[in-house]
Amino acid sequence: MRIDVITIFPDYLAPLREALLGKAIERDRIAVGVHDLRNWTHDVHRAVDDSPYGGGPGMVMKPDVWGEALDAVCGTAQTPVPRLVVPTPAGRPFDQRTAIRWSAEPWLVFACGRYEGIDQRVIDDAATRMPVEEVSIGDYVLVGGEVAALVMIEAVARLLPGVLGNPLSAEQDSFSDGLLEGPCYTRPEVWRGHAVPDVLRSGNHAAIARWRRDQALARTYRRRPDLLAALPTGTLDAADRA
Numbered sequence: 001m002r003i004d005v006i007t008i009f010p011d012y013l014a015p016l017r018e019a020l021l022g023k024a025i026e027r028d029r030i031a032v033g034v035h036d037l038r039n040w041t042h043d044v045h046r047a048v049d050d051s052p053y054g055g056g057p058g059m060v061m062k063p064d065v066w067g068e069a070l071d072a073v074c075g076t077a078q079t080p081v082p083r084l085v086v087p088t089p090a091g092r093p094f095d096q097r098t099a100i101r102w103s104a105e106p107w108l109v110f111a112c113g114r115y116e117g118i119d120q121r122v123i124d125d126a127a128t129r130m131p132v133e134e135v136s137i138g139d140y141v142l143v144g145g146e147v148a149a150l151v152m153i154e155a156v157a158r159l160l161p162g163v164l165g166n167p168l169s170a171e172q173d174s175f176s177d178g179l180l181e182g183p184c185y186t187r188p189e190v191w192r193g194h195a196v197p198d199v200l201r202s203g204n205h206a207a208i209a210r211w212r213r214d215q216a217l218a219r220t221y222r223r224r225p226d227l228l229a230a231l232p233t234g235t236l237d238a239a240d241r242a
């Protein structure tokens with residue numbers, strides 16, 4: 001997979017070069033390009049924003065600068081066509097299903113907006129040439145799309161072959177079966193008077209699997225009943241309902 005990010009703060013994306021993701025890049029599992037939007041300005045002030053038509057607070061990112069940047073990064077008539085992702089509070093919610101879907105893409109380009117957002121014509125024009133998704137990582141306000149891009153890139157990259165040390169992790173983590181993960185424990189057996197649940201030290205793998213499933217169901221019921229309601233019919237068996 002190739003991932004490109006366009007931003008006015010390239011250093012915000014430095015964490016991509018760290019840890020597992022950094023190693024995956026070194027091993028060419030993922031190719032990452034970070035591009036400074038100001039490279040496509042032509043005025044002495046390198047302006048990327050301007051006042052909003054219709055008035056109101058804040059500034060809007062200029063279409064001409066973004067248009068040139070996207071032409072340069074995404075290409076105008078080359079294949080494969082990238083999927084353009086625009087982080088925005090007004091976007092569709094990003095979730096694990098989206099991460100899984102995008103992990104099959106050959107090329108993602110993230111357009112990180114700041115201020116009040118990017119002139120809508122940039123998105124509308126790009127959509128005539130490539131698939132575009134405006135996506136939110138949650139109902140809160142950030143200063144810009146860079147942190148959202150980091151979140152989404154990590155969620156996607158960890159699903160790619162050769163990125164995670166243990167591929168089983170991706171299959172067994174929260175949301176992989178539609179439920180929240182239950183509690184986890186490691187040594188020591190007793191810590192500050194808190195003991196590890198006996199079942200986890202029993203060696204009875206069937207009982208351990210049952211206990212973990214029950215913990216995941218209980219936690220999901222308490223914290224995210226919406227996930228339970230969204231489970232495909234038949235996901236919960238008789239033992240789950242007992």
Ligand SMILES: Nc1ccccc1-c1cnco1
Nearest residue numbers: 087088089136137142144145
């Ligand atoms: N608040 C923001 C401001 C700028 C770009 C993205 C966001 C965002 C994305 N998901 C939630 O918020």
